[in-house]
Amino acid sequence: MWNNFKNGFIKENPVFxxxxxxxxxxxxxxxxxxxxxMGVCVTLVLIFSNVIISAIRKITPDEIRIPVYIVVIATLVxxxxxxxxxxxPELYTSLGVFLSLIVVNCIILGRxxxxxxxxxxxxxxxxxxxxxxxxxxxxxxxxxVRELLATGGIAFYxxxxxxQQLFAFSLEALKPYTISLFSGSVGAFLTFxxxxxxxxxxxxxxxxxxxx
Amino acid sequence: MTELLSMALAAVIINNVVLSQFLGIxxxxxxxxxxxxxxxxxxxxxFVIFGASLITYALYHLVLVPFKIEYMQLISFILVIATxxxxxxxxxxxxxxxxxxxxxxxxxxxxxxxxxLFVAQDNITQGYDLIETIVNSISVPxxxxxxxxxxxCLRERLDSADTLPSWKxxxxxxVVAALMALAFSGFAGIV
Numbered sequence: 001m002w003n004n005f006k007n008g009f010i011k012e013n014p015v016f017x018x019x020x021x022x023x024x025x026x027x028x029x030x031x032x033x034x035x036x037x038m039g040v041c042v043t044l045v046l047i048f049s050n051v052i053i054s055a056i057r058k059i060t061p062d063e064i065r066i067p068v069y070i071v072v073i074a075t076l077v078x079x080x081x082x083x084x085x086x087x088x089p090e091l092y093t094s095l096g097v098f099l100s101l102i103v104v105n106c107i108i109l110g111r112x113x114x115x116x117x118x119x120x121x122x123x124x125x126x127x128x129x130x131x132x133x134x135x136x137x138x139x140x141x142x143x144x145v146r147e148l149l150a151t152g153g154i155a156f157y158x159x160x161x162x163x164q165q166l167f168a169f170s171l172e173a174l175k176p177y178t179i180s181l182f183s184g185s186v187g188a189f190l191t192f193x194x195x196x197x198x199x200x201x202x203x204x205x206x207x208x209x210x211x212x
Numbered sequence: 213m214t215e216l217l218s219m220a221l222a223a224v225i226i227n228n229v230v231l232s233q234f235l236g237i238x239x240x241x242x243x244x245x246x247x248x249x250x251x252x253x254x255x256x257x258x259f260v261i262f263g264a265s266l267i268t269y270a271l272y273h274l275v276l277v278p279f280k281i282e283y284m285q286l287i288s289f290i291l292v293i294a295t296x297x298x299x300x301x302x303x304x305x306x307x308x309x310x311x312x313x314x315x316x317x318x319x320x321x322x323x324x325x326x327x328x329l330f331v332a333q334d335n336i337t338q339g340y341d342l343i344e345t346i347v348n349s350i351s352v353p354x355x356x357x358x359x360x361x362x363x364x365c366l367r368e369r370l371d372s373a374d375t376l377p378s379w380k381x382x383x384x385x386x387v388v389a390a391l392m393a394l395a396f397s398g399f400a401g402i403v
Contacts, residue, residue: 019241019382023326027234066323067294074287082283097330097337100286104326106238185232186397189390193383201378 011206014107014131015138016199021107024098025139026188032156035136035143037091041084041099043132045076046108050128052076054116069112070103077102088159107135138195145191148174150183219344220351226400228355229327231393236327236356240363240389241382243321250364253321254357258350260300260322261331264293265349268332269342289332297323327356363392 014020021042028038052072053060060068081099085092092099102108111131116124147154153170157163181187229235236257243253268289276282301319304312322328331352335345366388375384 020238022237022241023234026237067291070290070294070323071287074290078283078286081286097333100333101235101326101329103286103290104324104329106324109324181394184397185234185393186390188234189386189393193379193386193390196386197376197379197383200380200383204378 009134009137011203013134013138013199015135016196017203020110021105021135024101024105025142026185026192027098028095029139029142029146029188030150030183031147032140032143032154033091033159034094035139036156037088037159038095038098039132039136039139041080042102042105042107042135043129045073045080045102046111046132047125047128048076049073049108050111050116050124051121053112054119054121054124057117065117069109073108073112074103090157091159107131141195142188142191146182146187149179150187152178216343216347220347221402223348223351224355224358225396226402228359228396229330229352230356230359231389231396235330236325239321239325240360241385244360244364244367246368247361247364250360251357254353254360256319257322257325257327257356258353260297261328261353262349263300264296264328265332265335265345267292267296269335269345272336285333285336290329293328293332294323327353359392363389
């Protein structure tokens with residue numbers, strides 16, 4: 001079970017390894033705040049959808065399983081969306097349309113199909129947590145690089161109260177050289193490409209070690 | 213008329229779904245390995261988005277609003293899209309075997325293409341009327357198809373390029389996508 005959990009980070013990282021859920025990863029990773037918010041939302045949806053789908057896996061007819069999964073996921077996303085709208089309005093505006101697009105995030109449907117429909121409830125919950133954290137981890141990596149290069153610092157606000165700054169860090173030396181391109185789509189694709197190559201390299205190195 | 217035209221141009225080139233709004237990246241990377249399948253996917257996406265947008269538009273204004281259950285938007289829309297895709301697949305399979313052969317494999321993938329859900333929701337949140345909805349739901353996937361085709365042509369050349377082993381495949385393709393996004397950002401401000 002520990003391996004299930006661990007796999008989500010490097011070996012089978014849903015974003016850098018399997019190239020799933022890329023739309024939200026690229027769009028949301030402009031700031032640390034968005035990354036954490038989105039990561040938590042997706043992880044929650046993923047855990048609950050995995051648990052529910054695994055619990056009903058024996059009574060779900062095989063032919064209509066995809067619509068069933070989609071309804072379960074859409075319900076959970078609607079709940080999360082309403083909660084975020086009510087308690088974290090700032091996050092709601094900055095995540096925008098991508099919050100409701102969690103429904104079509106391939107990671108969630110992918111895990112439902114590949115794992116939760118074949119495994120028990122507890123194992124599915126652990127798998128959901130691992131994959132969700134792997135996704136959050138990928139978001140954090142990209143967002144830190146992008147926010148640092150685009151604004152010269154990193155700021156983290158309390159998501160429940162945007163006026164309260166929890167954590168701020170800025171590099172004065174970097175300030176005159178900020179690259180605003182990195183807050184846009186170009187920077188997103190470039191940063192993602194670099195991390196994807198890095199992860200491929202790490203994976204190929206560890207598999208070479210195993211071969212020896 | 214000029215308004216509609218500029219709206220279409222903005223959706224195809226300036227606010228391109230893939231390169232500036234980050235939607236539909238999965239099929240953008242997945243089915244761009246050769247230009248023929250890129251066109252097939254593009255046509256299928258245009259058809260599905262057009263049909264699904266019209267149905268969801270009607271559903272929203274004729275059912276959800278009168279019954280005051282707008283919060284069911286997400287669930288009902290995704291169900292409509294999933295069923296529509298399924299029906300299209302069955303319909304094409306029955307009536308045109310050759311079309312099914314060329315489009316069929318892409319159709320199931322479209323359910324999880326976020327562009328479809330995005331366009332359906334965008335039509336509602338932007339408050340478009342019927343004509344604007346039609347224009348929007350044709351021009352957005354047209355932009356998707358354009359970029360997908362261009363990207364697939366670039367990728368065919370990329371296959372024969374000599375890249376570092378860890379950059380092979382998707383990483384270097386993403387660098388190409390970044391350069392394309394840079395090129396497309398030059399269109400900003402046309403309209």
